[in-house]
Amino acid sequence: MLTNINFSARQALSGVISFSTCTIMVLLALAFSTSAYATAVKQAPYEPDVAAYRTALFLANMTPVPWSQINDAWADPISNTTDSISGFYALAKRPGGSALVEQIKQALAGKDTQALYAVTTRVMATALLEELSRAHNGLEDGSAKAALLRATALYRAFEDGIRFLDRDGYRSTGLAWLDVNSAAGSSGVLGAGTLETDPEKFGAALSIISDYIATNYAPETFTARLEFNAAPENIAASGASIHLAFTLPPGGTIDDQDPFPMLVLNFEEGHGIDEADLPLVAYGDMLFDSPVIFGEVAQNLGVSCSTCHNRSDINRNFFIPGVSHQPGAADVDGGFFNPLFNDHRSDSLDTPSLRGIRLTGPYGRDGRFGSLRFFTRNVIVNEFGGAEPTPFMLDAILAYMREFDFLPNSKITTDGNLTDEASDAARRGEILFNTEYKNMNGQSCATCHDPSANFLDRRAHDIGTEPPAYKGALAQAFDTPTLLSTASSGPYFHDGSQPTLGAVVNWFDTRFSLGLSKDQLADLTEYVETVGGADEPYQAFDDVDTKFRLAFDELTTFATTLNILIPMKDAKHALIMINTVAPDLAADASTMKNLDAKPDVYRLAGLLNSVASHIKKDDWDAAQKSWNEFKTLQDAVAEGMF
Ligand code: HEC
Ligand code: HEC
Known part of the structure; x- marks a missing residue:
């Protein structure tokens, strides 16, 4: 029933229906520049307070609104900024800054997104206007240049909103910026190319910019927004769509991780078959790299399966504020990619590796899907809002994923025994791995991670890694993960809470009071690392193989x-x-x-x-x-x- 669609779903629908021609042009431009590979140009770092402003606005679009993360966006440093200080700290250092910080703190306490939008936007505009007026006054004493640089950095808070939503405004302010910079004069290089200052032109151009900013980002009142972005007020007030194709805020990235994981495909490694001779597999490989099969948000960002499951493994870099609780993780049912599929729980999970996926069912961290085909359909349609895939598409993507193999590892045999190449410590660890511990219900590690069956038992267990949702609730059980190829796929556990395999071993020792000595812990870790190891975990590039x-x-x-x-x-x-x-x-x-x-x-x-x-x-x-x-x-x- 339509009335049951939650607010953000309706918001997204109205956004689609009211596309302005301008938005469509933006979408087209993005569609042509979208790439499933790491070809994106790296963004220049942002000023910390600009980064905080944009990140907090981005988060304000989420349902439910993640207020504590919005607070953190202002109170903690954000990556990819010019200085690793918080937005508050950076803002406080500006003229009149502590009063501005106070205004934002009050708006945050009010927990009203419209008010937060109005206050933070006005604060950023005020800081920008102050720098512009300092530039104006500084033409005489030579301080204009520095003020202009600071103003330009602040202007970035609004720049893409102006560019994508107000073509005329973008042209006039763009020309004014050019004029301001040339009229500020230049001493040239070694006396050559000297430019005289032109105070009249300078003042005129500055007021074009200040007027535009004052009108659009510091008006008496702001029109209520359906979507929080840097859309200028004149566009929002005119009733035109302010739907901006999603761009990631500062600190967000979908770039590939470096080093690049090695991909091992069974047909290639085992049989020397060329992928071009396997059209179904080749088509599935293409779909795995294709944002086109997903809904609007993922498509605009260029997100495909391989963005997260890079080369069948993981992408440790992937991070979207509000979607990822830490790098390499995502809340795939949080409504960001598909508002209809919003479970209103913040349950971001560490992305699992898909190596050997045909052997590791059931699927999902909790093993709720027996069928890889159903799981994949659910990913495309529900998690990422894509159109219903055809049977051929599902056949293809499955045919491709079924070729994912574990990484070759000369230290273990296919039935899970150590070879002569394994160390003595690993051998001692193997014994500990197979020892039954009274405190672990009389089980050994091998009971669940069966070495002769790819180090898993294809069952879900509650080992205490996630507390029950409420008192008396059933505990959270997770599907036993394989230990093969894990040395390069950290962090570990469903929530990525353990940074290393050594940390996991220590966790088991503490949790089940196994009473292992320091040396035994080291041996068991060595064994787990040997099992999870690989002859070549990463793809090597050189001048020829680029x-x-x-x-x-x-x-x-x-x-x-x-x-x-x-x-x-x-x-x-x-x-x-x-x-x-x-x-x-x-x-x-x-x-x-x-x-x-x-x-x-x-x-x-x-x-x-x-x-x-x-x-x-x-x-x-x-x-x-x-x-x-x-x-x-x-x-x-x-x-x-x-
Ligand atoms: C935004 C990152 C992201 C994208 C894009 C993504 N996944 Fe995942 N994938 C995850 C996360 C996180 C999980 C764990 C989710 C869970 O357990 O419910 C997961 C789980 C899986 C699993 C289960 C693995 C296991 O061992 O149980 C499969 C299979 C899978 N994804 C396939 C795909 C396919 C196919 C696509 C593209 C159609 C895709 N994923 C796109 C993040 C992603
Ligand atoms: C009762 C079954 C069971 C036993 C016994 C068990 N495990 Fe596990 N193991 C699991 C489950 C389930 C998980 C996943 C937990 C999660 O994701 O929160 C896991 C996760 C792991 C991981 C992390 C893998 C990854 O990719 O995240 C390692 C490493 C591991 N276990 C090693 C061990 C060692 C070493 C022992 C013995 C001390 C052991 N396990 C005993 C079921 C078991």
């Missing part, structure tokens, strides 16, 4: 599915593939070292786009022709490409 080459090989492999999809006249799946691969090819071209070959990569992306436009016109002969041209060009340029 990240670009890896991405290029992958993307062109995905494209080979057209060899099957075009003869089948399967428009839907061909277009999903092209909408994923063409923008990624273009985005990856920007990371190429070989500048001469860059135009060829753009040309390849262009040819894929023309395949798509022919398909949309149902002209399959022309589509085939463009696809043939793609293959010819790829053959011609492949060698000199890298």
Whole structure:
């Protein structure tokens, strides 16, 4: 029933319906720059108070509103800032700063998001206006330049809101900034290129900026907002949509982790089969890298399965304020990606590795899904708000995931015994691992982590890692995780609360009073680390095997599915593939070292786009022709490409 849709769902729906043309242009621009790979340009650091303002606004959009995190955003340092001090501290150091801090503290105590928006926006605008007026007064004594720099840094609080939502305002303030900077004069380099100051032009341009800021970010009253972002007041008051395609606030990142996990695929490692000869797997690999299968928010951010489960493993970097309780974790049913799927509980979980996934069911940290297929459908539709996948898409993504293998490890055999390469300490640890402990219900570690069955028992247990939700409630049980390939997949436990395998071993010793000595703890840790180890956990890159080459090989492999999809006249799946691969090819071209070959990569992306436009016109002969041209060009340029 429609009346049951919660507030943020309606908010999102109205946002979609009231798209302004401007928003659509923003979305298009983003759609073309979206990449499933780490090609995003790193953001320059923010001033700490600007970062606090933007992070707190971002969090104010969540349902329920995470007030303690909003407080923390102001009271604690945020990453990717110019200085590791809190927003409050940075703000306090500005002229009149302590009064401004006091205003924000009061607004936070009031727990009213509209009021918080109004107060913090006005505070940031006031600080900016103060710097602009200091610049004005400082033209005589030479302090104008420094004030301008501080003003520019503060202007970033609002800049994307102006750019994306008020084209005219962006043009006029943009020109004014240029004028201000040139009119401030320059002593040039070694006397050359000296620019005289131009006080009149300087003053005029400054007032254009100050007027714009005063009107749009420090008005008497603010129009009530459906979405909290840096939209200028004149746009919000006009009733136009202020829906801004999501951008991450400072400190948020979906960039790949470094070092890059090694991917081990069974068909490749075990059978020497080329992925291009396995179209279903290749198509599934593409879907695993595709934000296109998800809903609007994930798509705009460029989030795909591989963003979190990078190379079948994890992405320790992934962090979105309000969604992740720590890096590498996400609350996948918190409503951020899909407002309809909001359980109103803050239960962010550490992302599990998917290595050996075909052998490790049931699925979910709590093992609530017996079927990997149902789990995957739930991820796409419910967690990330995507359209219902076709049976072919689920077949493909499963066919791909079923190839994920554990990392080769020469220190253990496939039935879980140590080889000659293992250390003596690991051997002593193995005995402790197989010892039954009275305080652990007479069980050994191996009872649950069965070495002959991939170090798991495919059952859920309550070992006391999460307290019951309320007194008398059933305890939280978790599916026993495998210990294979874990040495590089920390942190550990469902909540990522244990930083190292050694910490986990100590936890068991304390929790179950195992009474292990210091040496025994070290031995048991050595054993667990040996079992979880790998000959090569990370992908090595060099001048020849670059990240670009890896991405290029992958993307062109995905494209080979057209060899099957075009003869089948399967428009839907061909277009999903092209909408994923063409923008990624273009985005990856920007990371190429070989500048001469860059135009060829753009040309390849262009040819894929023309395949798509022919398909949309149902002209399959022309589509085939463009696809043939793609293959010819790829053959011609492949060698000199890298
Ligand atoms: C925003 C990060 C994120 C994205 C994107 C993501 N996942 Fe996950 N994944 C998680 C987290 C967190 C869990 C643990 C959730 C749980 O237990 O309910 C998880 C659990 C899983 C599991 C269960 C693993 C196990 O051992 O039980 C599978 C399978 C899985 N994801 C597959 C996928 C697929 C397929 C996609 C893309 C369609 C995807 N995930 C996208 C974060 C993510
Ligand atoms: C009753 C079954 C059981 C026994 C016995 C048991 N474990 Fe576990 N183990 C689990 C479960 C369940 C988890 C997951 C807990 C969670 O995620 O909160 C786990 C998690 C772990 C992890 C973290 C893996 C990861 O990827 O997060 C390690 C390491 C581990 N156990 C080692 C041991 C050692 C060493 C012993 C013996 C001292 C032991 N376990 C005994 C069930 C068991």
